[in-house]
Amino acid sequence: MKKLPIISFLLFAGLILFLTGCSSNNEANNEGGETNGETVNLTMQAWGNPEELKVYQRGIDGFMKENPNIKIDLVSVASDQYEQKLMTSLQGSKGPDIFYAHEPTMPELIEAGVVQPLDEFFASDESYASLDDFAEGLFGPARKDGVTYGVTPDANPMVLYYNKKVFEEAGAKTPQEYFDEGNWNWDAFVEVSEQIKEAGKTGLVMENWWGHWYSWIWSNGGLIFDENGELVLQDNDKAKEAFHFMNDLVQNGNAVYAGSLPQGQGVDAMFMSNQVGMIGGGRWFSPQFDQNGALEYDYIPFPTNTGNKQEKVAIPVAYIAVNSKNEHVEEAMKFISYYVSTAGQELRTGEGGNALPSINTIEASALSETTDKHIEYMFEARETGLTHGSNLALDAQFPGLNSDITETIDLMFLGKQDADTTIQKVAEIIEEHMK
Structure with a gap:
């Protein structure tokens, strides 16, 4: 009978140690973000x-x-x-x-x-x-x-990629040379595109999605929507001029429309095979391009028509x-x-x-340290650029609107609709969705 208190004491001490251990484990687990030790x-x-x-x-x-x-x-x-x-x-x-x-x-x-x-x-x-x-x-x-x-x-701020070999073979100054001189503008872009075309290659692959046409419109100081998200395209001459500029590049042969390329012929493949001088995009092309040891390329901002070296771009x-x-x-x-x-x-x-x-x-x-390219242009574009759905690119806020705009611009690039008709239809489509 005298052993019972000793046994009870030992059991009690063991219980205390067990509970203390559980408490310590739970505290450690909670520090790792766990709820109730689970x-x-x-x-x-x-x-x-x-x-x-x-x-x-x-x-x-x-x-x-x-x-x-x-x-x-x-x-x-x-x-x-x-x-x-x-x-x-x-x-x-x-x-x-x-x-x-x-x-x-x-x-x-x-x-x-x-x-x-x-x-x-x-x-x-x-x-x-x-x-x-x-x-x-x-x-x-x-x-x-x-x-x-x-x-x-x-x-992924939008920039232009340019193929150094294509420029060299065409005898054209590189976009970086123009940029360093403060002359990387629409006129310089047309000049090098024509030189590349005369050498039997294509200056640019023009793609039809919001990142491209907003970047070109903003490079001219144009607006489809203003800072309050109001539609202003009908009265914005700079935006209209940008539509004409994009369309003229394609219709004059200084650019090829991506939507008219043969099935299976991608923008990236054309660039890597030295068929085109410039393409637009974010950093998503870089890993693939970097695996091609024979490809020499660099980044350059979109050319401007405002007198500024850089304008906002799509992100x-x-x-x-x-x-x-x-x-x-x-x-x-x-x-x-x-x-x-x-x-x-x-x-x-x-x-x-x-x-x-x-x-x-x-x-x-x-x-x-991981690239010899001018990646700083992407960082600069990140600070001033805008995402889809921001007030200046408000169409993303309305389901179906972006795809309707894209379909209308597609007709322009395919030569089935002139730029003025396209501008009018884009404005009408936006007005209908925003009612």
Whole structure:
């Protein structure tokens, strides 16, 4: 009987040690972002080819290394089915916790109430990044009435790529030489395009999507929409002049329209085979071009017709956002704050990256060691450019409007409709959608 108190004491001491150990483990786990000592499992949905998915995974792995109790499962969905599947799943009960979204999709998601506001979390100590780290022009349709619903994890400001061999064979000065002289303007662009055409090559491949025609219109100081998002195309002579300029390049043979190329003949293939002197795009071409050891190219800003060396350009982006109905909103927001932070973006946009960092604290010098190109032009364009859905490119805010505009401009480039008729129809289409 006298042994009972001793046994009781030992049992009590063991219980204290057990509880202390559990408490320590829970504290350690909570520091890693875990809720109640349990692993949090999240899904992230995105589109992309295998190489792009590997880039996304770099950011995911970096976060999970710092937060071992939050697991992120990357789910790939084909780009041609992406928007429909995303909207359907988010309006149901099985939507992804975190997802990529295109610019025109964000207004629909915000209207449906399925995306989580981010401002409060990004202003907290839990966030890896601040919204102030990003250029204002990058938020576009992801911000409504002062509330932020998505952040762009990277950016692709539009520039022109030029093929040095094509210019050399044509005996033409390079765009960089004109730029250094302060003369990289529309006249110089036409001059070198004609020289390249006379040498049996094509000056430019003209593509028909918003990033191209907004960049050309803005390079002339023109506007389709003003700073308040009001349609001004009908009365904006600079915008009309830009439509004529783009069309004349194609009809005069100084540019070839991408929509008229034989099936299977891509813009990138023409550039790499030295058939064309210039193409427009973001950094997405660079990884493929850099693998071609015989290709010599560089970046140059769009030529201007305003007297300024550079004007604003389009910045194609995607947004990463959080499903407001998921069970672990805080953990999901913590992840995207890391994914878009300096650390997260350096993992994804460094050597071999296909986009530019969207965060202001990552400067051109961070990438200068990985390229001998003038990548600083992209960084400069990032600071002044605008995303689709911003007031000056407002058509992304209206479902279906961008595709209707593109179809009308297609007729112009194909020679089935003159520039004045195209301008009139574009204005009418916009007015109809904005009613």
